[in-house]
Amino acid sequence: MALGSAGTYSAWGYQPIVNYQLHCMGCHRADGSGESGRVPSIRRSLVLFSGTPEGREYVIRVPGVAQSPLSDEETAVLLNWMARNLSDLALPPNFVDYSAAEVRRWRAQPLAEVSVMRARLMSAAPP
């Protein structure tokens, strides 16, 4: 994905790391590890889930992503930055970057049963 200059993906002109700090870090913490029992860690799940269509749909439909004030483009760039910078798992060679169109499609259907779907995806994921 071509990131281009900052102006192409942000109304505020912020880099992905600053968008993470402003829109995600408050709950997921600076390293994405979350708060046990309250805020899920993204350090394994994001890259794991990104490997399947159902997992990618989940990632975009969770409340923090679907309802963030960021644009579709900014959100896609931010997710790709998170997969590369806040993951304990190495990015698989066949990793597909999130696109603005993909974000636009799934964020229109925010997830109500977040915990249920996450548990199902985690049980299906490889150990």
Add this chain to the structure above:
Amino acid sequence: MKWLDVFAENSARALARRTSRRSVIAGLGSFLLGAAAVPLLPVARGADTRPRSDAANADPGDPLSCDYWRHCAIDGFICGCCGGSQSMCPPGTDMSAVTWVGTCHNPSDGLEYVISYNDCCGKSSCGRCFCNRNEGDSSLFLPGKSNDYNWCSGNSKANIPYHCSTARIVGAAK
């Protein structure tokens, strides 16, 4: 031991020929002045925790004031007035891990900084230096953008009371 007496006498006479009494006083004066200057070195000043309001300082203003630049989106009691500081919780309280994050304008360099308003939890409300500026604050239906929440509720020690709020710099917003 006669040689020692001769040596001492010759040394003293040589010293007396080479130096004046005034030079001794001047040297002593320089030493005393130098010793007095030692406490001005950065070692001693580093321990001085008084806030500075120097405009050239990177962190201008009084951290105990509601007008302090980092407090632009705070809603609560300023921890500096409660035994802590703008980045540390008072003794007996725990810093919440989840928090409300915003940006503030630093007047000294003209840049925006990401500020994290971590609440300090575990004691009843501090009650001093209440500050509620709310710049960029959103309604409760945008939880991540609202400072009206009690962020202590997200702490691992569940349902513990709110005491005060810090205002920690995360980094430059760019």
